[in-house]
Amino acid sequence: MFIYDGSFEGLLTAVFEAYRLRDFADITPAENYQKGLFEEARRVVSAADKAARVSARLLALSGDVLRVVQYCFLAGLADKEKIIFAYIRRTLSAGRSLNGNYADPVVAAALACLKKVAREAERLKGLLRFQELRDGSFYAAIEPEHCILPLLAGHCRARFSGQGWLIHDARRGIALVYQDGDLQLFDNSAVHNARDKHAAHELAYQELWKIFHQNIAIAGRKNPKLQKQFMPVRYWKYLTEKN
């Protein structure tokens, strides 16, 4: 058993160590680790150079391989390390990208994991709701299943470059902040409740949006089941039109 610190660099370092020691035991983050009776546990110390060698090796096979690993790492699934490690081993032993091989169970598991992450990121590109604050900047909170903030960065920077904004992943306590052309990922400490700091006209626009949302639906065709299927209830907490 390899125990790593939960960072991407740590995970790749663990992979490096596994190959170096020719010991392909499970990799698990420290926060999930429970000591088993007969297990030998090795604590892996994150090392940038070791991680870089693994990512360079994957990149040499194909950019897609590294991308699969990165996306899977963002997954909020308990067995993501297993999926990633199995995928890396399978790919490295084939010596080429197997990403087209949907029929391979190991590759299929990794691609399915990637898809879950990518899908939630796509969903939240739509479901994100900003509120304008008194200083003219915009605030949005989300509680995604997967850690998709990094995947929103490029999209939101391209789209909202004219305004300062902050997206808060309230579940993980991290925030993506865009200010004066600069994009950064922060931990929780700087984020406070935004509600009492609304810009003067913020509530008026929220109200207008709700009015629009109600009136655009055809009354004779109400279909809450379908609505929930596309827009699962777990996202409603931060949706202006549902509050």
Add this chain to the structure above:
Amino acid sequence: MDLQEKLKILSAAARYDVSCASCGVSRVLPQGLGSAVSAGICHSWSDDGRCVSLLKVLLTNYCLYDCAYCVNRRSNDLPRAAFTPQELIDLTMQFYKRNYIEGLFLSSGVRHSPDRTMEELIEVAGTLRERAHFYGYIHLKVIPGAAPELVRLASRYADRLSANIELPSAPSLQLLAPDKKPQVITRTMELVASAAPAAGQSTQLIVGATPERDLQIVTLAEELYRRRNLSRVYYSGYMPVNTDRRLPALREEPSAAAEHNRLIRLREHRLYQADWLLRFYRFKAGEILSPEYPDLDEFVDPKTAWALRHPEFFPVEINKAGYADLLRVPGIGVRSAKRILQSRRFHSLDEQALKRIGVVLKRARYFLICSGQRLDSARQYTPATLYHFFTAQEKTLLPGQEQLVLLGG
């Protein structure tokens, strides 16, 4: 009248417009607000389960015309309102900044004249682009009969333009919308085509208000795609909003109304499936329907219906068949067909592999073989048995499922 009241009236007035897609352009500009994403983004889903992507409103619901099927027709007594251009610009910008929308879909009743209305629509789009530096998505309706230079100007500011063909045939249009001339609509669509807006031209037509069969509608759609180069055709199942002796009667009893509702949604759904076959599955209208089968089947989707009529085409060998043939198998969509081609390069595929690839085996198993083998339990069935078998499986249909079909193929 305050803005809330106007928004209430003018969004309700636009809700029968079915097009919402915001796809087709990809753009990121350095300064200003916004970008457009080519796949399109749904920002919400309304209570009827439709994707909300654009601020879809009418500039005004005042109208000179008296189209029988339209809530906003002149002879209806209802509250009327009109946005000022500034109000619309402000709503669009503020909604966009809050990530409520991808952009604006602006249509209008014809208050004074087609040209005047067109000028007002252009003023909104032009100001958004040039003064407010708005780079989100803009879809403008083109008013039939608007002058050529106005259509050209509109296409400078809008990503997509649409002129509604309204009904499936010229006689139906003359009957229900005598103010609109078929030649004028055709001419307007030609103008839009030559103005070539970035995300293309779409159109919309109402089905179920007039007696055309599905064959006629699917053939019309094919012509619009192939000859007129349209990007999308939208079908709007007729909702009885007016009493008019030219229209199917309003049904008062709730059960009859519900049944009408179900059938018209089902028809819409089947038309979208057929439309999908035209656009992405290399089907011809004449393959989907024929004078012998002039309507889409109520119980099975059009691709399955085709397969059951063509037993000689099957089974398809999964490890050899080309893309076009794979696409003909019920249960194999665009994505699975591509994955089959990719995965086959690694090794030949069996039932488990097909499952992982995402083929809907429940349906596909009767139509394919893997390296010469029929799938285990699949015995030979006659088309008639399969039809009964499939129709027994078909769950009650959810309206709006065309969106699922879009994703799942």
